[in-house]
């Protein structure tokens with residue numbers, strides 16, 4: 039059928055032309071690489087005996103050339119098997135009509151400069167994602183261009199062979215998407231450049247110098263879009279931005295591993311991917327052993343709410359706590375300010391304490407405390423240098439005058455000699471002494487200020503009753519006591535890190551290597567407002583892309599429960615929602631929506647894209663049986679599905695089930711935070727760790743610990759259900775175990 043497309047032959051030729059040209063460029067790149075390598079080798083050899091600075095420059099230039107040639111070569115090699123995926127027939131107003139082929143990287147004809155392939159991230163490619171056919175507009179660095187889109191066409195190219203062509207309108211767009219969604223049997227995220235949807239594209243290309251918050255339903259593509267936005271960002275910023283200044287904050291190492299493959303595929307590497315905790319510990323250089331946050335979650339889930347833990351966790355995430363810490367910083371500032379005294383050279387005052395104090399408290403208040411002090415030290419040193427000359431000239435003049443007077447005015451020889459000698463001796467002692475003293479005036483002056491240790495400072499706050507009473511006067515006495523009691527023993531939890539980072543930022547400042555300029559946060563619903571505020575303060579930027587889903591906020595006892603406060607914290611941020619789920623079938627989403635409807639957040643139900651599958655199967659069973667799970671596992675495999683997860687509520691459950699399965703001989707893997715997923719195995723996953731991941735099929739098992747009708751459990755269950763792409767099984771004593779009626 040496809041071969042009958044009237045343009046098929048022409049498109050075959052076009053593909054052949056493109057591939058040929060790519061091959062040609064690749065051979066050239068190969069030669070460039072070799073010659074750069076050869077040049078570097080020669081310059082290295084010359085380093086010893088020729089003018090080495092010239093050789094050094096040669097090496098640098100060739101290294102840069104080598105890097106460029108290698109990048110181009112790698113870029114082309116990566117896309118050779120699929121040079122492009124779409125074409126637009128487009129006319130920019132005033133220009134001739136063009137056929138533009140869109141792919142993952144661009145390729146221009148070296149002589150004619152004609153685009154052979156246009157990068158999907160380029161401004162004109164936006165037309166493909168955004169534009170309906172007809173007259174349209176697109177943005178090039180803030181400038182609006184007009185044009186007319188005649189047609190859009192998609193290609194299915196595999197291994198360099200053209201298999202299919204489709205001209206797209208709205209209906210075929212759906213077909214393509216469905217095709218993309220139906221396949222895939224991998225527990226890795228993949229790139230979706232050819233099927234990015236309009237509302238997703240808007241987020242990817244939303245203003246790059248402005249923060250953005252996205253509330254997106256489970257499976258709506260938040261993670262995928264965030265990664266594509268990074269690719270788009272780096273492409274658009276080009277040389278003006280160093281990728282090392284971009285950071286992705288992910289929930290755990292497992293998740294980082296899960297997204298790991300997409301970034302290089304999108305042409306992005308070198309950016310740091312870490313967790314909030316790891317980042318804070320690295321940036322503060324503190325070694326703190328943190329209590330596993332999931333243990334805390336699990337203790338909340340199993341013991342019901344432990345009031346004190348819940349209260350303290352909530353408080354530590356709040357902006358109120360930020361204010362407490364800020365008051366603490368201001369108190370420290372006052373203590374420092376009181377230590378300023380006048381600066382003297384010998385007995386001459388050269389600076390007033392009040393001036394330095396003003397400098398410290400007001401004029402330099404935008405700097406971290408220790409940076410301010412370092413700056414003040416420089417100010418003193420430079421002032422001393424300037425004033426020293428004046429003091430010395432003045433003294434010299436004074437002695438000259440005194441000597442003159444003595445020489446001319448004293449008649450008595452003996453007396454005159456004595457006085458003159460005294461002046462000369464005094465002068466010869468004082469002047470060098472001043473010279474010497476002024477070399478260290480500034481450092482001697484600064485010795486009064488002690489260096490701070492952020493960890494010690496924070497521990498003091500946590501354990502000092504007077505401080506707490508002073509800085510958190512709004513807490514009633516019992517709360518203050520509870521707070522102190524919980525902290526009597528030194529133990530660190532994730533919730534402390536915002537405060538620690540904030541203190542570091544305000545007192546020492548964040549070192550340049552950790553001062554990321556652009557931040558992407560996935561699963562941002564699990565952040566507290568204070569975490570976000572601390573990052574914003576420490577990094578001195580609001581260029582954050584934050585994606586999340588309140589319905590999956592399993593840590594909501596200590597994190598976000600609404601978006602408004604985040605919007606208040608980031609007043610420049612735009613806010614978007616994504617309601618469509620691309621992951622799950624209609625049938626699975628119906629069940630997940632039943633749980634969503636029971637939540638307090640009143641989030642709109644998720645709309646699945648039209649893709650049908652088997653209805654979720656409920657299997658009644660009183661007890662966990664490894665044999666039964668093995669049977670389900672086999673039947674799912676027989677249906678052709680690869681990645682299969684057995685999800686249960688807690689780690690204790692997961693550990694037990696994994697043990698039973700292993701004893702029974704089922705090849706399974708218990709997922710923990712530090713694990714790398716092996717998708718050949720049945721993956722046994724505690725619900726909180728499943729967040730962000732997806733599997734072809736999911737079996738949710740609940741025996742010893744059923745899901746209760748509580749905030750946290752509804753969310754954990756919702757997370758578990760929405761991990762499934764194609765098949766879902768629920769196994770337990772009753773449907774009530776899964777909060778389902780029917």
Ligand SMILES: Nc1ncnc2c1ncn2[C@@H]1O[C@H](COP(=O)(O)OP(=O)(O)OP(=O)(O)O)[C@@H](O)[C@H]1O
Pocket residue numbers: 215218219227228230233234235238254255256257258259260261262263587590620621729730731732760
């Ligand atoms: N436009 C698209 N075309 C094809 N596949 C898509 C598209 N958008 C999303 N997907 C697929 O949908 C699935 C869900 O995407 P992703 O994991 O990014 O969603 P999410 O919103 O982060 O989900 P969750 O919040 O549940 O973790 C992935 O398999 C992704 O490849």
